[in-house]
Amino acid sequence: MECVLCRIGNENAVITETKHWIVSLSHDQSYLGRCLIVAKRHVGSLSELKKCEWEDFGEVVKRLELALTKAFNATLFNINCMMNDAYLKHPPNPHVHWHLRPRYSHTVVFEGRTFFDKEFGHRFNPEKTRKVRDNLRDDIIARMITYLGT
Amino acid sequence: MECVLCRIGNENAVITETKHWIVSLSHDQSYLGRCLIVAKRHVGSLSELKKCEWEDFGEVVKRLELALTKAFNATLFNINCMMNDAYLKHPPNPHVHWHLRPRYSHTVVFEGRTFFDKEFGHRFNPEKTRKVRDNLRDDIIARMITYLGT
Numbered sequence A, B: 001m002e003c004v005l006c007r008i009g010n011e012n013a014v015i016t017e018t019k020h021w022i023v024s025l026s027h028d029q030s031y032l033g034r035c036l037i038v039a040k041r042h043v044g045s046l047s048e049l050k051k052c053e054w055e056d057f058g059e060v061v062k063r064l065e066l067a068l069t070k071a072f073n074a075t076l077f078n079i080n081c082m083m084n085d086a087y088l089k090h091p092p093n094p095h096v097h098w099h100l101r102p103r104y105s106h107t108v109v110f111e112g113r114t115f116f117d118k119e120f121g122h123r124f125n126p127e128k129t130r131k132v133r134d135n136l137r138d139d140i141i142a143r144m145i146t147y148l149g150t
Helices: A004-010 A051-072 A134-148 B004-010 B051-072 B134-148
Strands: A014-017 A021-025 A035-039 A076-081 A097-103 A108-110 A113-115 B014-017 B021-025 B035-039 B076-081 B097-103 B108-110 B113-115
Touching: A004 A014, A004 A021, A004 A035, A014 A134, A021 A051, A021 A134, A035 A051, A051 A076, A051 A097, A051 A134, A051 B051, A108 A134, B004 B014, B004 B021, B004 B035, B014 B134, B021 B051, B021 B134, B035 B051, B051 B076, B051 B097, B051 B134, B108 B134
Parallel strands: none
Antiparallel strands: A014 A021, A021 A035, A035 A097, A076 A097, A076 B076, A108 A113, B014 B021, B021 B035, B035 B097, B076 B097, B108 B113
């Protein structure tokens, strides 16, 4: 059964990768810098992750949080592993991935666009979506990469 | 500044603990077995977690997922680290904690009460709350402990 998350490395929104994880900028940028952290192997649940994968995940989260703080002055981060969608299909074919949403206590202007986290201090609004054009997406990625270090 | 999460070990809803994490049954049981995984030390962000804390967290998640699968036949798990509330106060005083919500493709009857995950396959409903009485809460904890192993 085809898994779109197994192919995420082929897309042109990749920000960084490590031995076990690959990070891709989300199409939705309603929370500036929102990204997806995807397990490189096709693993279906968190309970199947190995120690080395958790360790590496911690390192990825740390690098992303620090980069987003430097790049856009993010205030805090919401990190979620949901896996709901995979269970709408029969049979389900889940692939571990995390949604990271930076949250902002202040307005951010980046490349002339204004980002405002109206719900700061509260749950993110899942209905809010903001698709950005390819050139802005590339600029967001480039800015994040600048601060990601190696 | 007082931190309620530093005191969670003193409450009577503790399910298990490890070297670095403590797990407490949530007051809200709209998703049966919902629990809170709280860092034992007062650490304010995921980027400050040490390798050993991530490794230990992975082990806690694994034990909880397996126990909830055996105890209630949970289908999948939503795991979220939000930290929003802490930033409503000035100055913020965040303490790393995760919300684990088991999700169910089927109705579960436990101790004569029916639990139905109406939103299965979709985002959990944050408006839905179900406070349970102390004796039912204790029964849920006891059932989980039975399957947690050591």
